[in-house]
Each structure stands twice: as C-alpha cells, then as structure tokens.
Amino acid sequence: MRVAIFSSGTGTNFEAIADNKDLKKAGLVISCVITDNPLAKVIEKSKARGIETIVIDKSEYKTKKEYEETIYEYLKQLNVEYIILAGYMRIVGDTLLNKYPQRIINIHPAMLPSFPGAHGIRDAFDAKVKQTGVTVHFIDSGIDTGPIIDQVAVPILPTDTIEDLEERIHIQEHLLYPHVLNQLINKMRSNNL
Ligand code: GRF
DSSP states (O other): OEEEEEOSSOOHHHHHHHTOHHHHHHTOEEEEEEESOTTOTHHHHHHHTTOOEEEOOGGGOSSHHHHHHHHHHHHHHTTOOEEEESSOOSOOOHHHHHHSTTOEEEEESSOTTSSOSTTHHHHHHHTTOSEEEEEEEEOOSSSSOSOEEEEEEEEOOTTOOHHHHHHHHHHHHHHHHHHHHHHHHHHHHHHHO
C-alpha cells in the first residue's frame, strides 16, 4: 500500500509509522511526506529516513483548490493510494476528498465524537472528564467527523497535569495508528484473494 503522510509539525506519529517493522513487512510504502509548514520538525525526520519530503507552502497559493491541485500532482506521480494525516493542521478540501474517497485517514487525540477540533487534549482535560482517548477515522468534509475505524480509551487521573495526559495520549497514538494501518493492509489483501 503506497501512502503519503501529511504532517504540519513534530511528526512523532510519522516516526511511529515509518519505524514500524511490521508495517514495512506488510507492504506499507511511504511514498512521500507532505507538509504545509516550511519549519515543521517532520521535515528533517523524513529526510533522515530517505523519504521524499515535499514542502508546499499554502501561503503561496491563492485558493485551497490550487494548493490541493498542486499536492495532487505529486500524489499522482508517486501513485499514492492512501493519504495518512498525522498532525496535519488544515481542513482537507473537496479537491483531495474527491480524488481519495474513503482513502484519507486521520488520527485525533480524543474519543470522537467528543472533543473534535484543534485542541482535543486540552478540551477534554478542561472538561474534567474521567476518560478521553484516541480515534483513527476516515475523514469527510467536516472537522474530525467521518467513519470511525478504531478507538482506544485513555483515562484522565485526578493527579494528572495536562502534560501527563498529553504523554499518555501520544503513547496510545503511536500504538494505535500503526495497528490500524496494519489491519487495513490485511483487509485489502484478503479482499483481493
Ligand atoms: C497528534 O496528537 C495528532 O493526534 C493530532 O496532532 C498531533 C500530531 O503530533 N492530529 P505529531 O506531529 O505526530 O507528533
């Protein structure tokens, strides 16, 4: 399965996927990393692994359509089958949604449909709920909506600081995302048999 990983920042989920030996064995190929942020830490992490790393600065495009058409040209050239969003801080528009129907996957640091949006961890922490989680889902045109593929619960302990919670969530993200991708590859394989 040939994928592009989209990331705007640190890239720890990218690392968890790229360094997962089972995924590699199963046939996951990271065709490229695409970032909208020229300063993203993921750039050096991706280059260090010899992966084609493409910076497409949204501010250089007048419209989201033009920006996404440029991205699509790369994806087409590289025969990308699935898009994996891993900390990509933009809402994917119709251009890419239409080219990759049910083929764009996102990870969100909360138990969707609870706490969608850019601050899923903080919002759950501030709401003082006892439990939050991590969700992997296909995206649609909404914000953190779309069919849920898998979720894992993460407790919020009374003694937790926000940093404690962030750390616990990230540990689960780094386990769940590779796991879901592995399942997806296996499912694709058995459907082809
Ligand atoms: C993760 O918490 C992910 O759930 C959210 O953005 C964060 C990205 O972290 N969508 P990283 O760049 O993978 O370290």
